[in-house]
Amino acid sequence: MERFVIGVDVGTGSARAGVFAVADGARKGMATHPIKLWRPQPEFVEQSSGDIWSAVGIAVRGAMAQAKVAPESVVGIGFDATCSLVVLGAGDTPLTVSPSGSAEQNVIVWMDHRAIAETDTINAGSHDVLKYVGGAISPEMEPPKLQWLKTHLPETWEKATKFLDLADFLTYKASGQDVRSLCTNVCKWTYLGHEGRWDNEFLASLGLDDPRITGNPIRPLGERIGPLTAEAAAHFGLTTSCFVAVGIIDAHAGGLGLLGAADLENSIALIGGTSNCHMAASKEPIFVPGVWGPYFGAMVPGYWLTEGGQSAAxxxxxxxxxxxxxxxxxxxxxxxxxxxxxxxxxxxxxxxxxxxxxxxxxxxxxxxxxxxxxxxxxxxxxxxxxxxxxxxxxxxxxxxxxxxxxxxxxxxxxxxxxxxxxxxxxxxxxxxxxxxxxxxxxxxxxxxxxxxxxxLPITLGKEPESVLLGSAILAAHASGDYATVTEAMTAMGRAGETILxxxxxxxxxxxxxxxxxxxxxxxxxxxxxxx
CATH class of the missing domain: 1.20.58.2240 (Methane Monooxygenase Hydroxylase; Chain G, domain 1)
Structure with a gap:
């Protein structure tokens, strides 16, 4: 029986899913479904984790219907998402992050800039960890957002049982296991992946030395977490023989989908969307002032990632x-x-x-x-x-x-x-x-x-949906079909047209x-x- 994997991409405006052949990365089906966005005040952008999970289910079922493959032939599923912050309370109920007080609005979206003051305060300190984010933290990262929540919504802060990056929320909902991604935590939470530790002194100085932030297992992207839960399998129309991969940020998934067919250390992956991300890999850490990283193992295992970007593209x-x-x-x-x-x-x-x-x-x-x-x-x-x-x-x-x-x-x-x-x-x-x-x-x-x-020449991926392909590559590693993520990248990625x-x-x-x-x-x- 031919084997397939599913890549799921949750962007700013929609959830998308694609069904790919494990052997060569050929896409067999794709579907998309919109997700809600709230802007209760200037600089505030919010979403609902429940709405996102519903949209993901609709997209996966739609992609399967188009692909016309048997559910039991789907052996892995990978998730990527924007670096948005999800807040859950007891029993995994959503907790409000909004001045509106609506519990449904429990996601601070990546592009939300409410935490500018907290960002400025963090950057005014001489924190060693900042050298791994280009010298300055961004309001799009999680520490300023968490500080804002603690200060401005103390009731939510006290009631919260989980603070998750959106990709980690998705793998948690799918597998029932609260495993955090090395990618999300290194890139957006200041986890020092190359040393396998948190900078507790830095977090303590922000009032964020908290087991809800630092107490969860962090594992390499694409590693197998476990099978879909029965509830998740029913939600997707799949089986519990489908394995869930440790997740990844959306732009980083695009890098995986593109760089398998490229000269890795002489190329930069440009992932264009609501914002633009620019991903470059190196064997040794390279520090670029004003550019995020270097992050160890955050995109290609064994490589350091340097990540540029444009907030509005x-x-x-x-x-x-x-x-x-x-x-x-x-x-x-x-x-x-x-x-x-x-x-x-x-x-x-x-x-x-x-x-x-x-x-x-x-x-x-x-x-x-x-x-x-x-x-x-x-x-x-x-x-x-x-x-x-x-x-x-x-x-x-x-x-x-x-x-x-x-x-x-x-x-x-x-x-x-x-x-x-x-x-x-x-x-x-x-x-x-x-x-x-x-x-x-x-x-x-x-x-x-x-x-x-x-x-410079621009080479496109043969698969135009390279972000979905990147998540599918992780799924193909989690399923056991490829021993490493790099092996899956090489087998499933192809170069397309070049613009000179x-x-x-x-x-x-x-x-x-x-x-x-x-x-x-x-x-x-x-x-x-x-x-």
Missing amino acids: GALIDFVIEDSSEYRDLAYRAEAASTTVYALLNTEAQELAVAEGLTDVAYLTRNLHVLDFHLGNRSPFADPHARGVVEGLSLDRSLAQDTRLYVATVQALAYGTRAIIEAANAQGFTISQIVATGGGTKNPLWLQQHADACG PNPATRAFHDAKYAIWRDLYESQKRHRALMA
Whole structure:
């Protein structure tokens, strides 16, 4: 009987599941289901673990229905998720994390920035552990969120029995065993994976030296936890002969799905979505100021992970488009033509460039420049207080002007990726190729502008759903079909199309990249003046 595994990916807006053949990583079926999001106040973003678990069940059953494989042929399941914080009380009941007081809202989403003050306080201390997060902790990590909960919602803090990263919540619900992932705890909780210990002095200084945080077993990603519980098997339409793998963060799963077919130490995996993540592996630890890590064993076993990122990527492009004067008309036209607003804007950009006698759409933004820090900068400046800038606005409300702003925003994100790669290479990396997956890679303008701005080729995975494939790779290790995660990566991952940079636009992008950096330096000077 042919053997299959399931990869589950819980992103910011949806839960997705894919059924993959163990032998070669071929995808047989996929389904997705939306998940709820609450924004009770500015900077607050919340979800429900119950809603997420329900959505995962619907997605898995949908993927199985499309794959048309027997439940007993599915031998493993792997989970990845955003680095959101789940809070449970007695009997695993949800506890509110919300100013609304709703118990259903028991998840602080990764992009929630309510804990800025706690983040600043932590970063003001001379904590040795901070050197493993690029020198500064982020409000997207768990210690500031936990501090915020303890201070602002003391009743929730006292009643809580479990604080879990979302991926660990999913494996707990699936297996009934509270096993935490080395990936989640090293990357988001400050666990020192290379030493196999917590920095208890650091946690005590934050009031977080608590067995609910430090008292759970932490195991390598992809290791077998155990079989699905009977309840979980019924929820998924699977059997209790399906084994659950130790989980992983969503972007890191994308790295696993991409890097199996790449030159591991000379490539960076770009996982594009609501935010962007940039994952690079090295045999020895490399410290890059302003870039998270190095984290031992957090993505590829035996390797150190360095993780850059952009807090607003796909979310920023959507914001710019939806905020434009032409959005309603664009959305109507896209629906009528069964296409996307991105495809319409790409066509508009090409036609505009031709009409103006330009040889490349990049030149449309010669006098329009964007700094993409609308949700702060994650890397390489590690500045959550940074904000977005647009230089070159006029009173023009035409579709042509909206198109220029769209192209300039995509370019700004590409310059952010270039800055991360330059920062990494300055400290000892030799990155000469980008391997990419995620929503942005479905947009040809996004791909070409990133290749041109960075001056590097971009190789796509043959499997476009590389994040799902990454979780399936973990499942194939947990099932016993592959002795190591690395073996599974090599067998199940394949390279696809490569996009080459256009050397004719290099000088243009160099100039715009210099302006991009100058916009940030100007903003820092302005903030200092206003302080």
